[in-house]
Amino acid sequence: MTIKKKHYPLLLALFVAALIIGCQEQPATPTPLPPPSLPETVSPTPLPSATERPSLLFLPMIQPESAAVEATTAAPSPVTTPTPLPTITPTPLPAFPQYTGVPLRRDLIGVQIHLHREDMDLLFGHLAALNVGWVKTQLSWKLFEPRPGEYDPELLAELDHLVVAMQNNGIQLLLGLAKAPDWSRTTTEEDGPPADPAHFEAFASFIASRYRGQVAAYELWNETNLQREWQGAPLSGTAFVELLAAGAAGIRAADPQAVIISGAPAPTGINDGVTAVDDRLYLQQMVAAGLGRVVDGVGIHPYGWANPPEATVAQPDPAVPSHNNHPSFFFLDTIMDYRAILDEAGLAHLPLWTTEFGWGSFDQFGQQPPAEAAFMTAVDEWQQAVYTLRALEMGQEMAWMGPMILWNLNFAPTLGSDFSESGYSMLRPDGSARPVYHSLAAALNP
Numbered sequence: 001m002t003i004k005k006k007h008y009p010l011l012l013a014l015f016v017a018a019l020i021i022g023c024q025e026q027p028a029t030p031t032p033l034p035p036p037s038l039p040e041t042v043s044p045t046p047l048p049s050a051t052e053r054p055s056l057l058f059l060p061m062i063q064p065e066s067a068a069v070e071a072t073t074a075a076p077s078p079v080t081t082p083t084p085l086p087t088i089t090p091t092p093l094p095a096f097p098q099y100t101g102v103p104l105r106r107d108l109i110g111v112q113i114h115l116h117r118e119d120m121d122l123l124f125g126h127l128a129a130l131n132v133g134w135v136k137t138q139l140s141w142k143l144f145e146p147r148p149g150e151y152d153p154e155l156l157a158e159l160d161h162l163v164v165a166m167q168n169n170g171i172q173l174l175l176g177l178a179k180a181p182d183w184s185r186t187t188t189e190e191d192g193p194p195a196d197p198a199h200f201e202a203f204a205s206f207i208a209s210r211y212r213g214q215v216a217a218y219e220l221w222n223e224t225n226l227q228r229e230w231q232g233a234p235l236s237g238t239a240f241v242e243l244l245a246a247g248a249a250g251i252r253a254a255d256p257q258a259v260i261i262s263g264a265p266a267p268t269g270i271n272d273g274v275t276a277v278d279d280r281l282y283l284q285q286m287v288a289a290g291l292g293r294v295v296d297g298v299g300i301h302p303y304g305w306a307n308p309p310e311a312t313v314a315q316p317d318p319a320v321p322s323h324n325n326h327p328s329f330f331f332l333d334t335i336m337d338y339r340a341i342l343d344e345a346g347l348a349h350l351p352l353w354t355t356e357f358g359w360g361s362f363d364q365f366g367q368q369p370p371a372e373a374a375f376m377t378a379v380d381e382w383q384q385a386v387y388t389l390r391a392l393e394m395g396q397e398m399a400w401m402g403p404m405i406l407w408n409l410n411f412a413p414t415l416g417s418d419f420s421e422s423g424y425s426m427l428r429p430d431g432s433a434r435p436v437y438h439s440l441a442a443a444l445n446p
Contacts, residue, residue, distance in 0.1 A: 307323070
């Protein structure tokens, strides 16, 4: 076929069109890029905290106008169901403070228990979980011997059960003897000493004979510098040592191996001679009356009110609103003042036994503490645990400190939340464990 010259422009156009179509149908294969070079160690940028990053739920979705117009004219695309973002759960704080100090010695730590008509299996379960080396319970003499020479069989059976269980589980027992029966006193008001110390000697001898070799130590009487504990006689450290000597004689005759601890005075900040005698002055009276010849250790109750254990009257914590202007309100001041009094009297060989201590709190009780314990509102359950652990650590750094008995394990479930004693309890009124319970158990069961 002959192609005429007039057809040349048309053929050229057809050739260019074919060339363009051919290029679209056979795209060139791109040369892949080399992977990026990464450093050996990449430090990830930390995610912002929940409080720093904006909430994804409330960011408005704003589209530019051109995108909106295009959406109305373009063909619809398939809708892809978005994959939900993973839920970020923050690492929860532990339910109780964790002890991280020098390991605590179990044989120097104990708790005081309420024993009267308790569920013994439940009680022993708590003691096993805590793994304490000591248990203290106070025997109310007036309940054990309501009439001269007659002892309550139910209370003795309960105490027998406790003594055997402690022996079988390697727990040392400290028995406190206090509260004379009405028949032995000059008055029946509140609590107080017997008119004749020989009656106390007989009771102490009876208990020590019954549990010879099974009770490690006895604390004789309790907070005798308070009127409510010494009704019927003037407040006097000298008179107390006389009663103390009678009880010690009864115990030593029946069980020579038992350790005798003097009943601790109460730190109060009061020294009117009627309501109370200052505990430091009272201890000095006890020392002058021959305390060192009677006991193997000196009982001490270094409560801290709402003050941290490291605080002192010279350096109080400014966050504590009350009970911060007298050394009696400070755990460390009380310990060091007692130590100084004994050392100055030539009794450096006598250890201090912390037969009660602790920080009260009504946190999680659902009500305010009694008026006399209003300072407990300044301590929450977390602080209660932290202060207790630190106090135990501090005590074990003191070579002359004997066992430290925490007040208390189970008074709140027994007494309810209307009593100040319950604020110190390691269990809440409903029986659930407080942080201090878990913290101590964890520290003694590493």
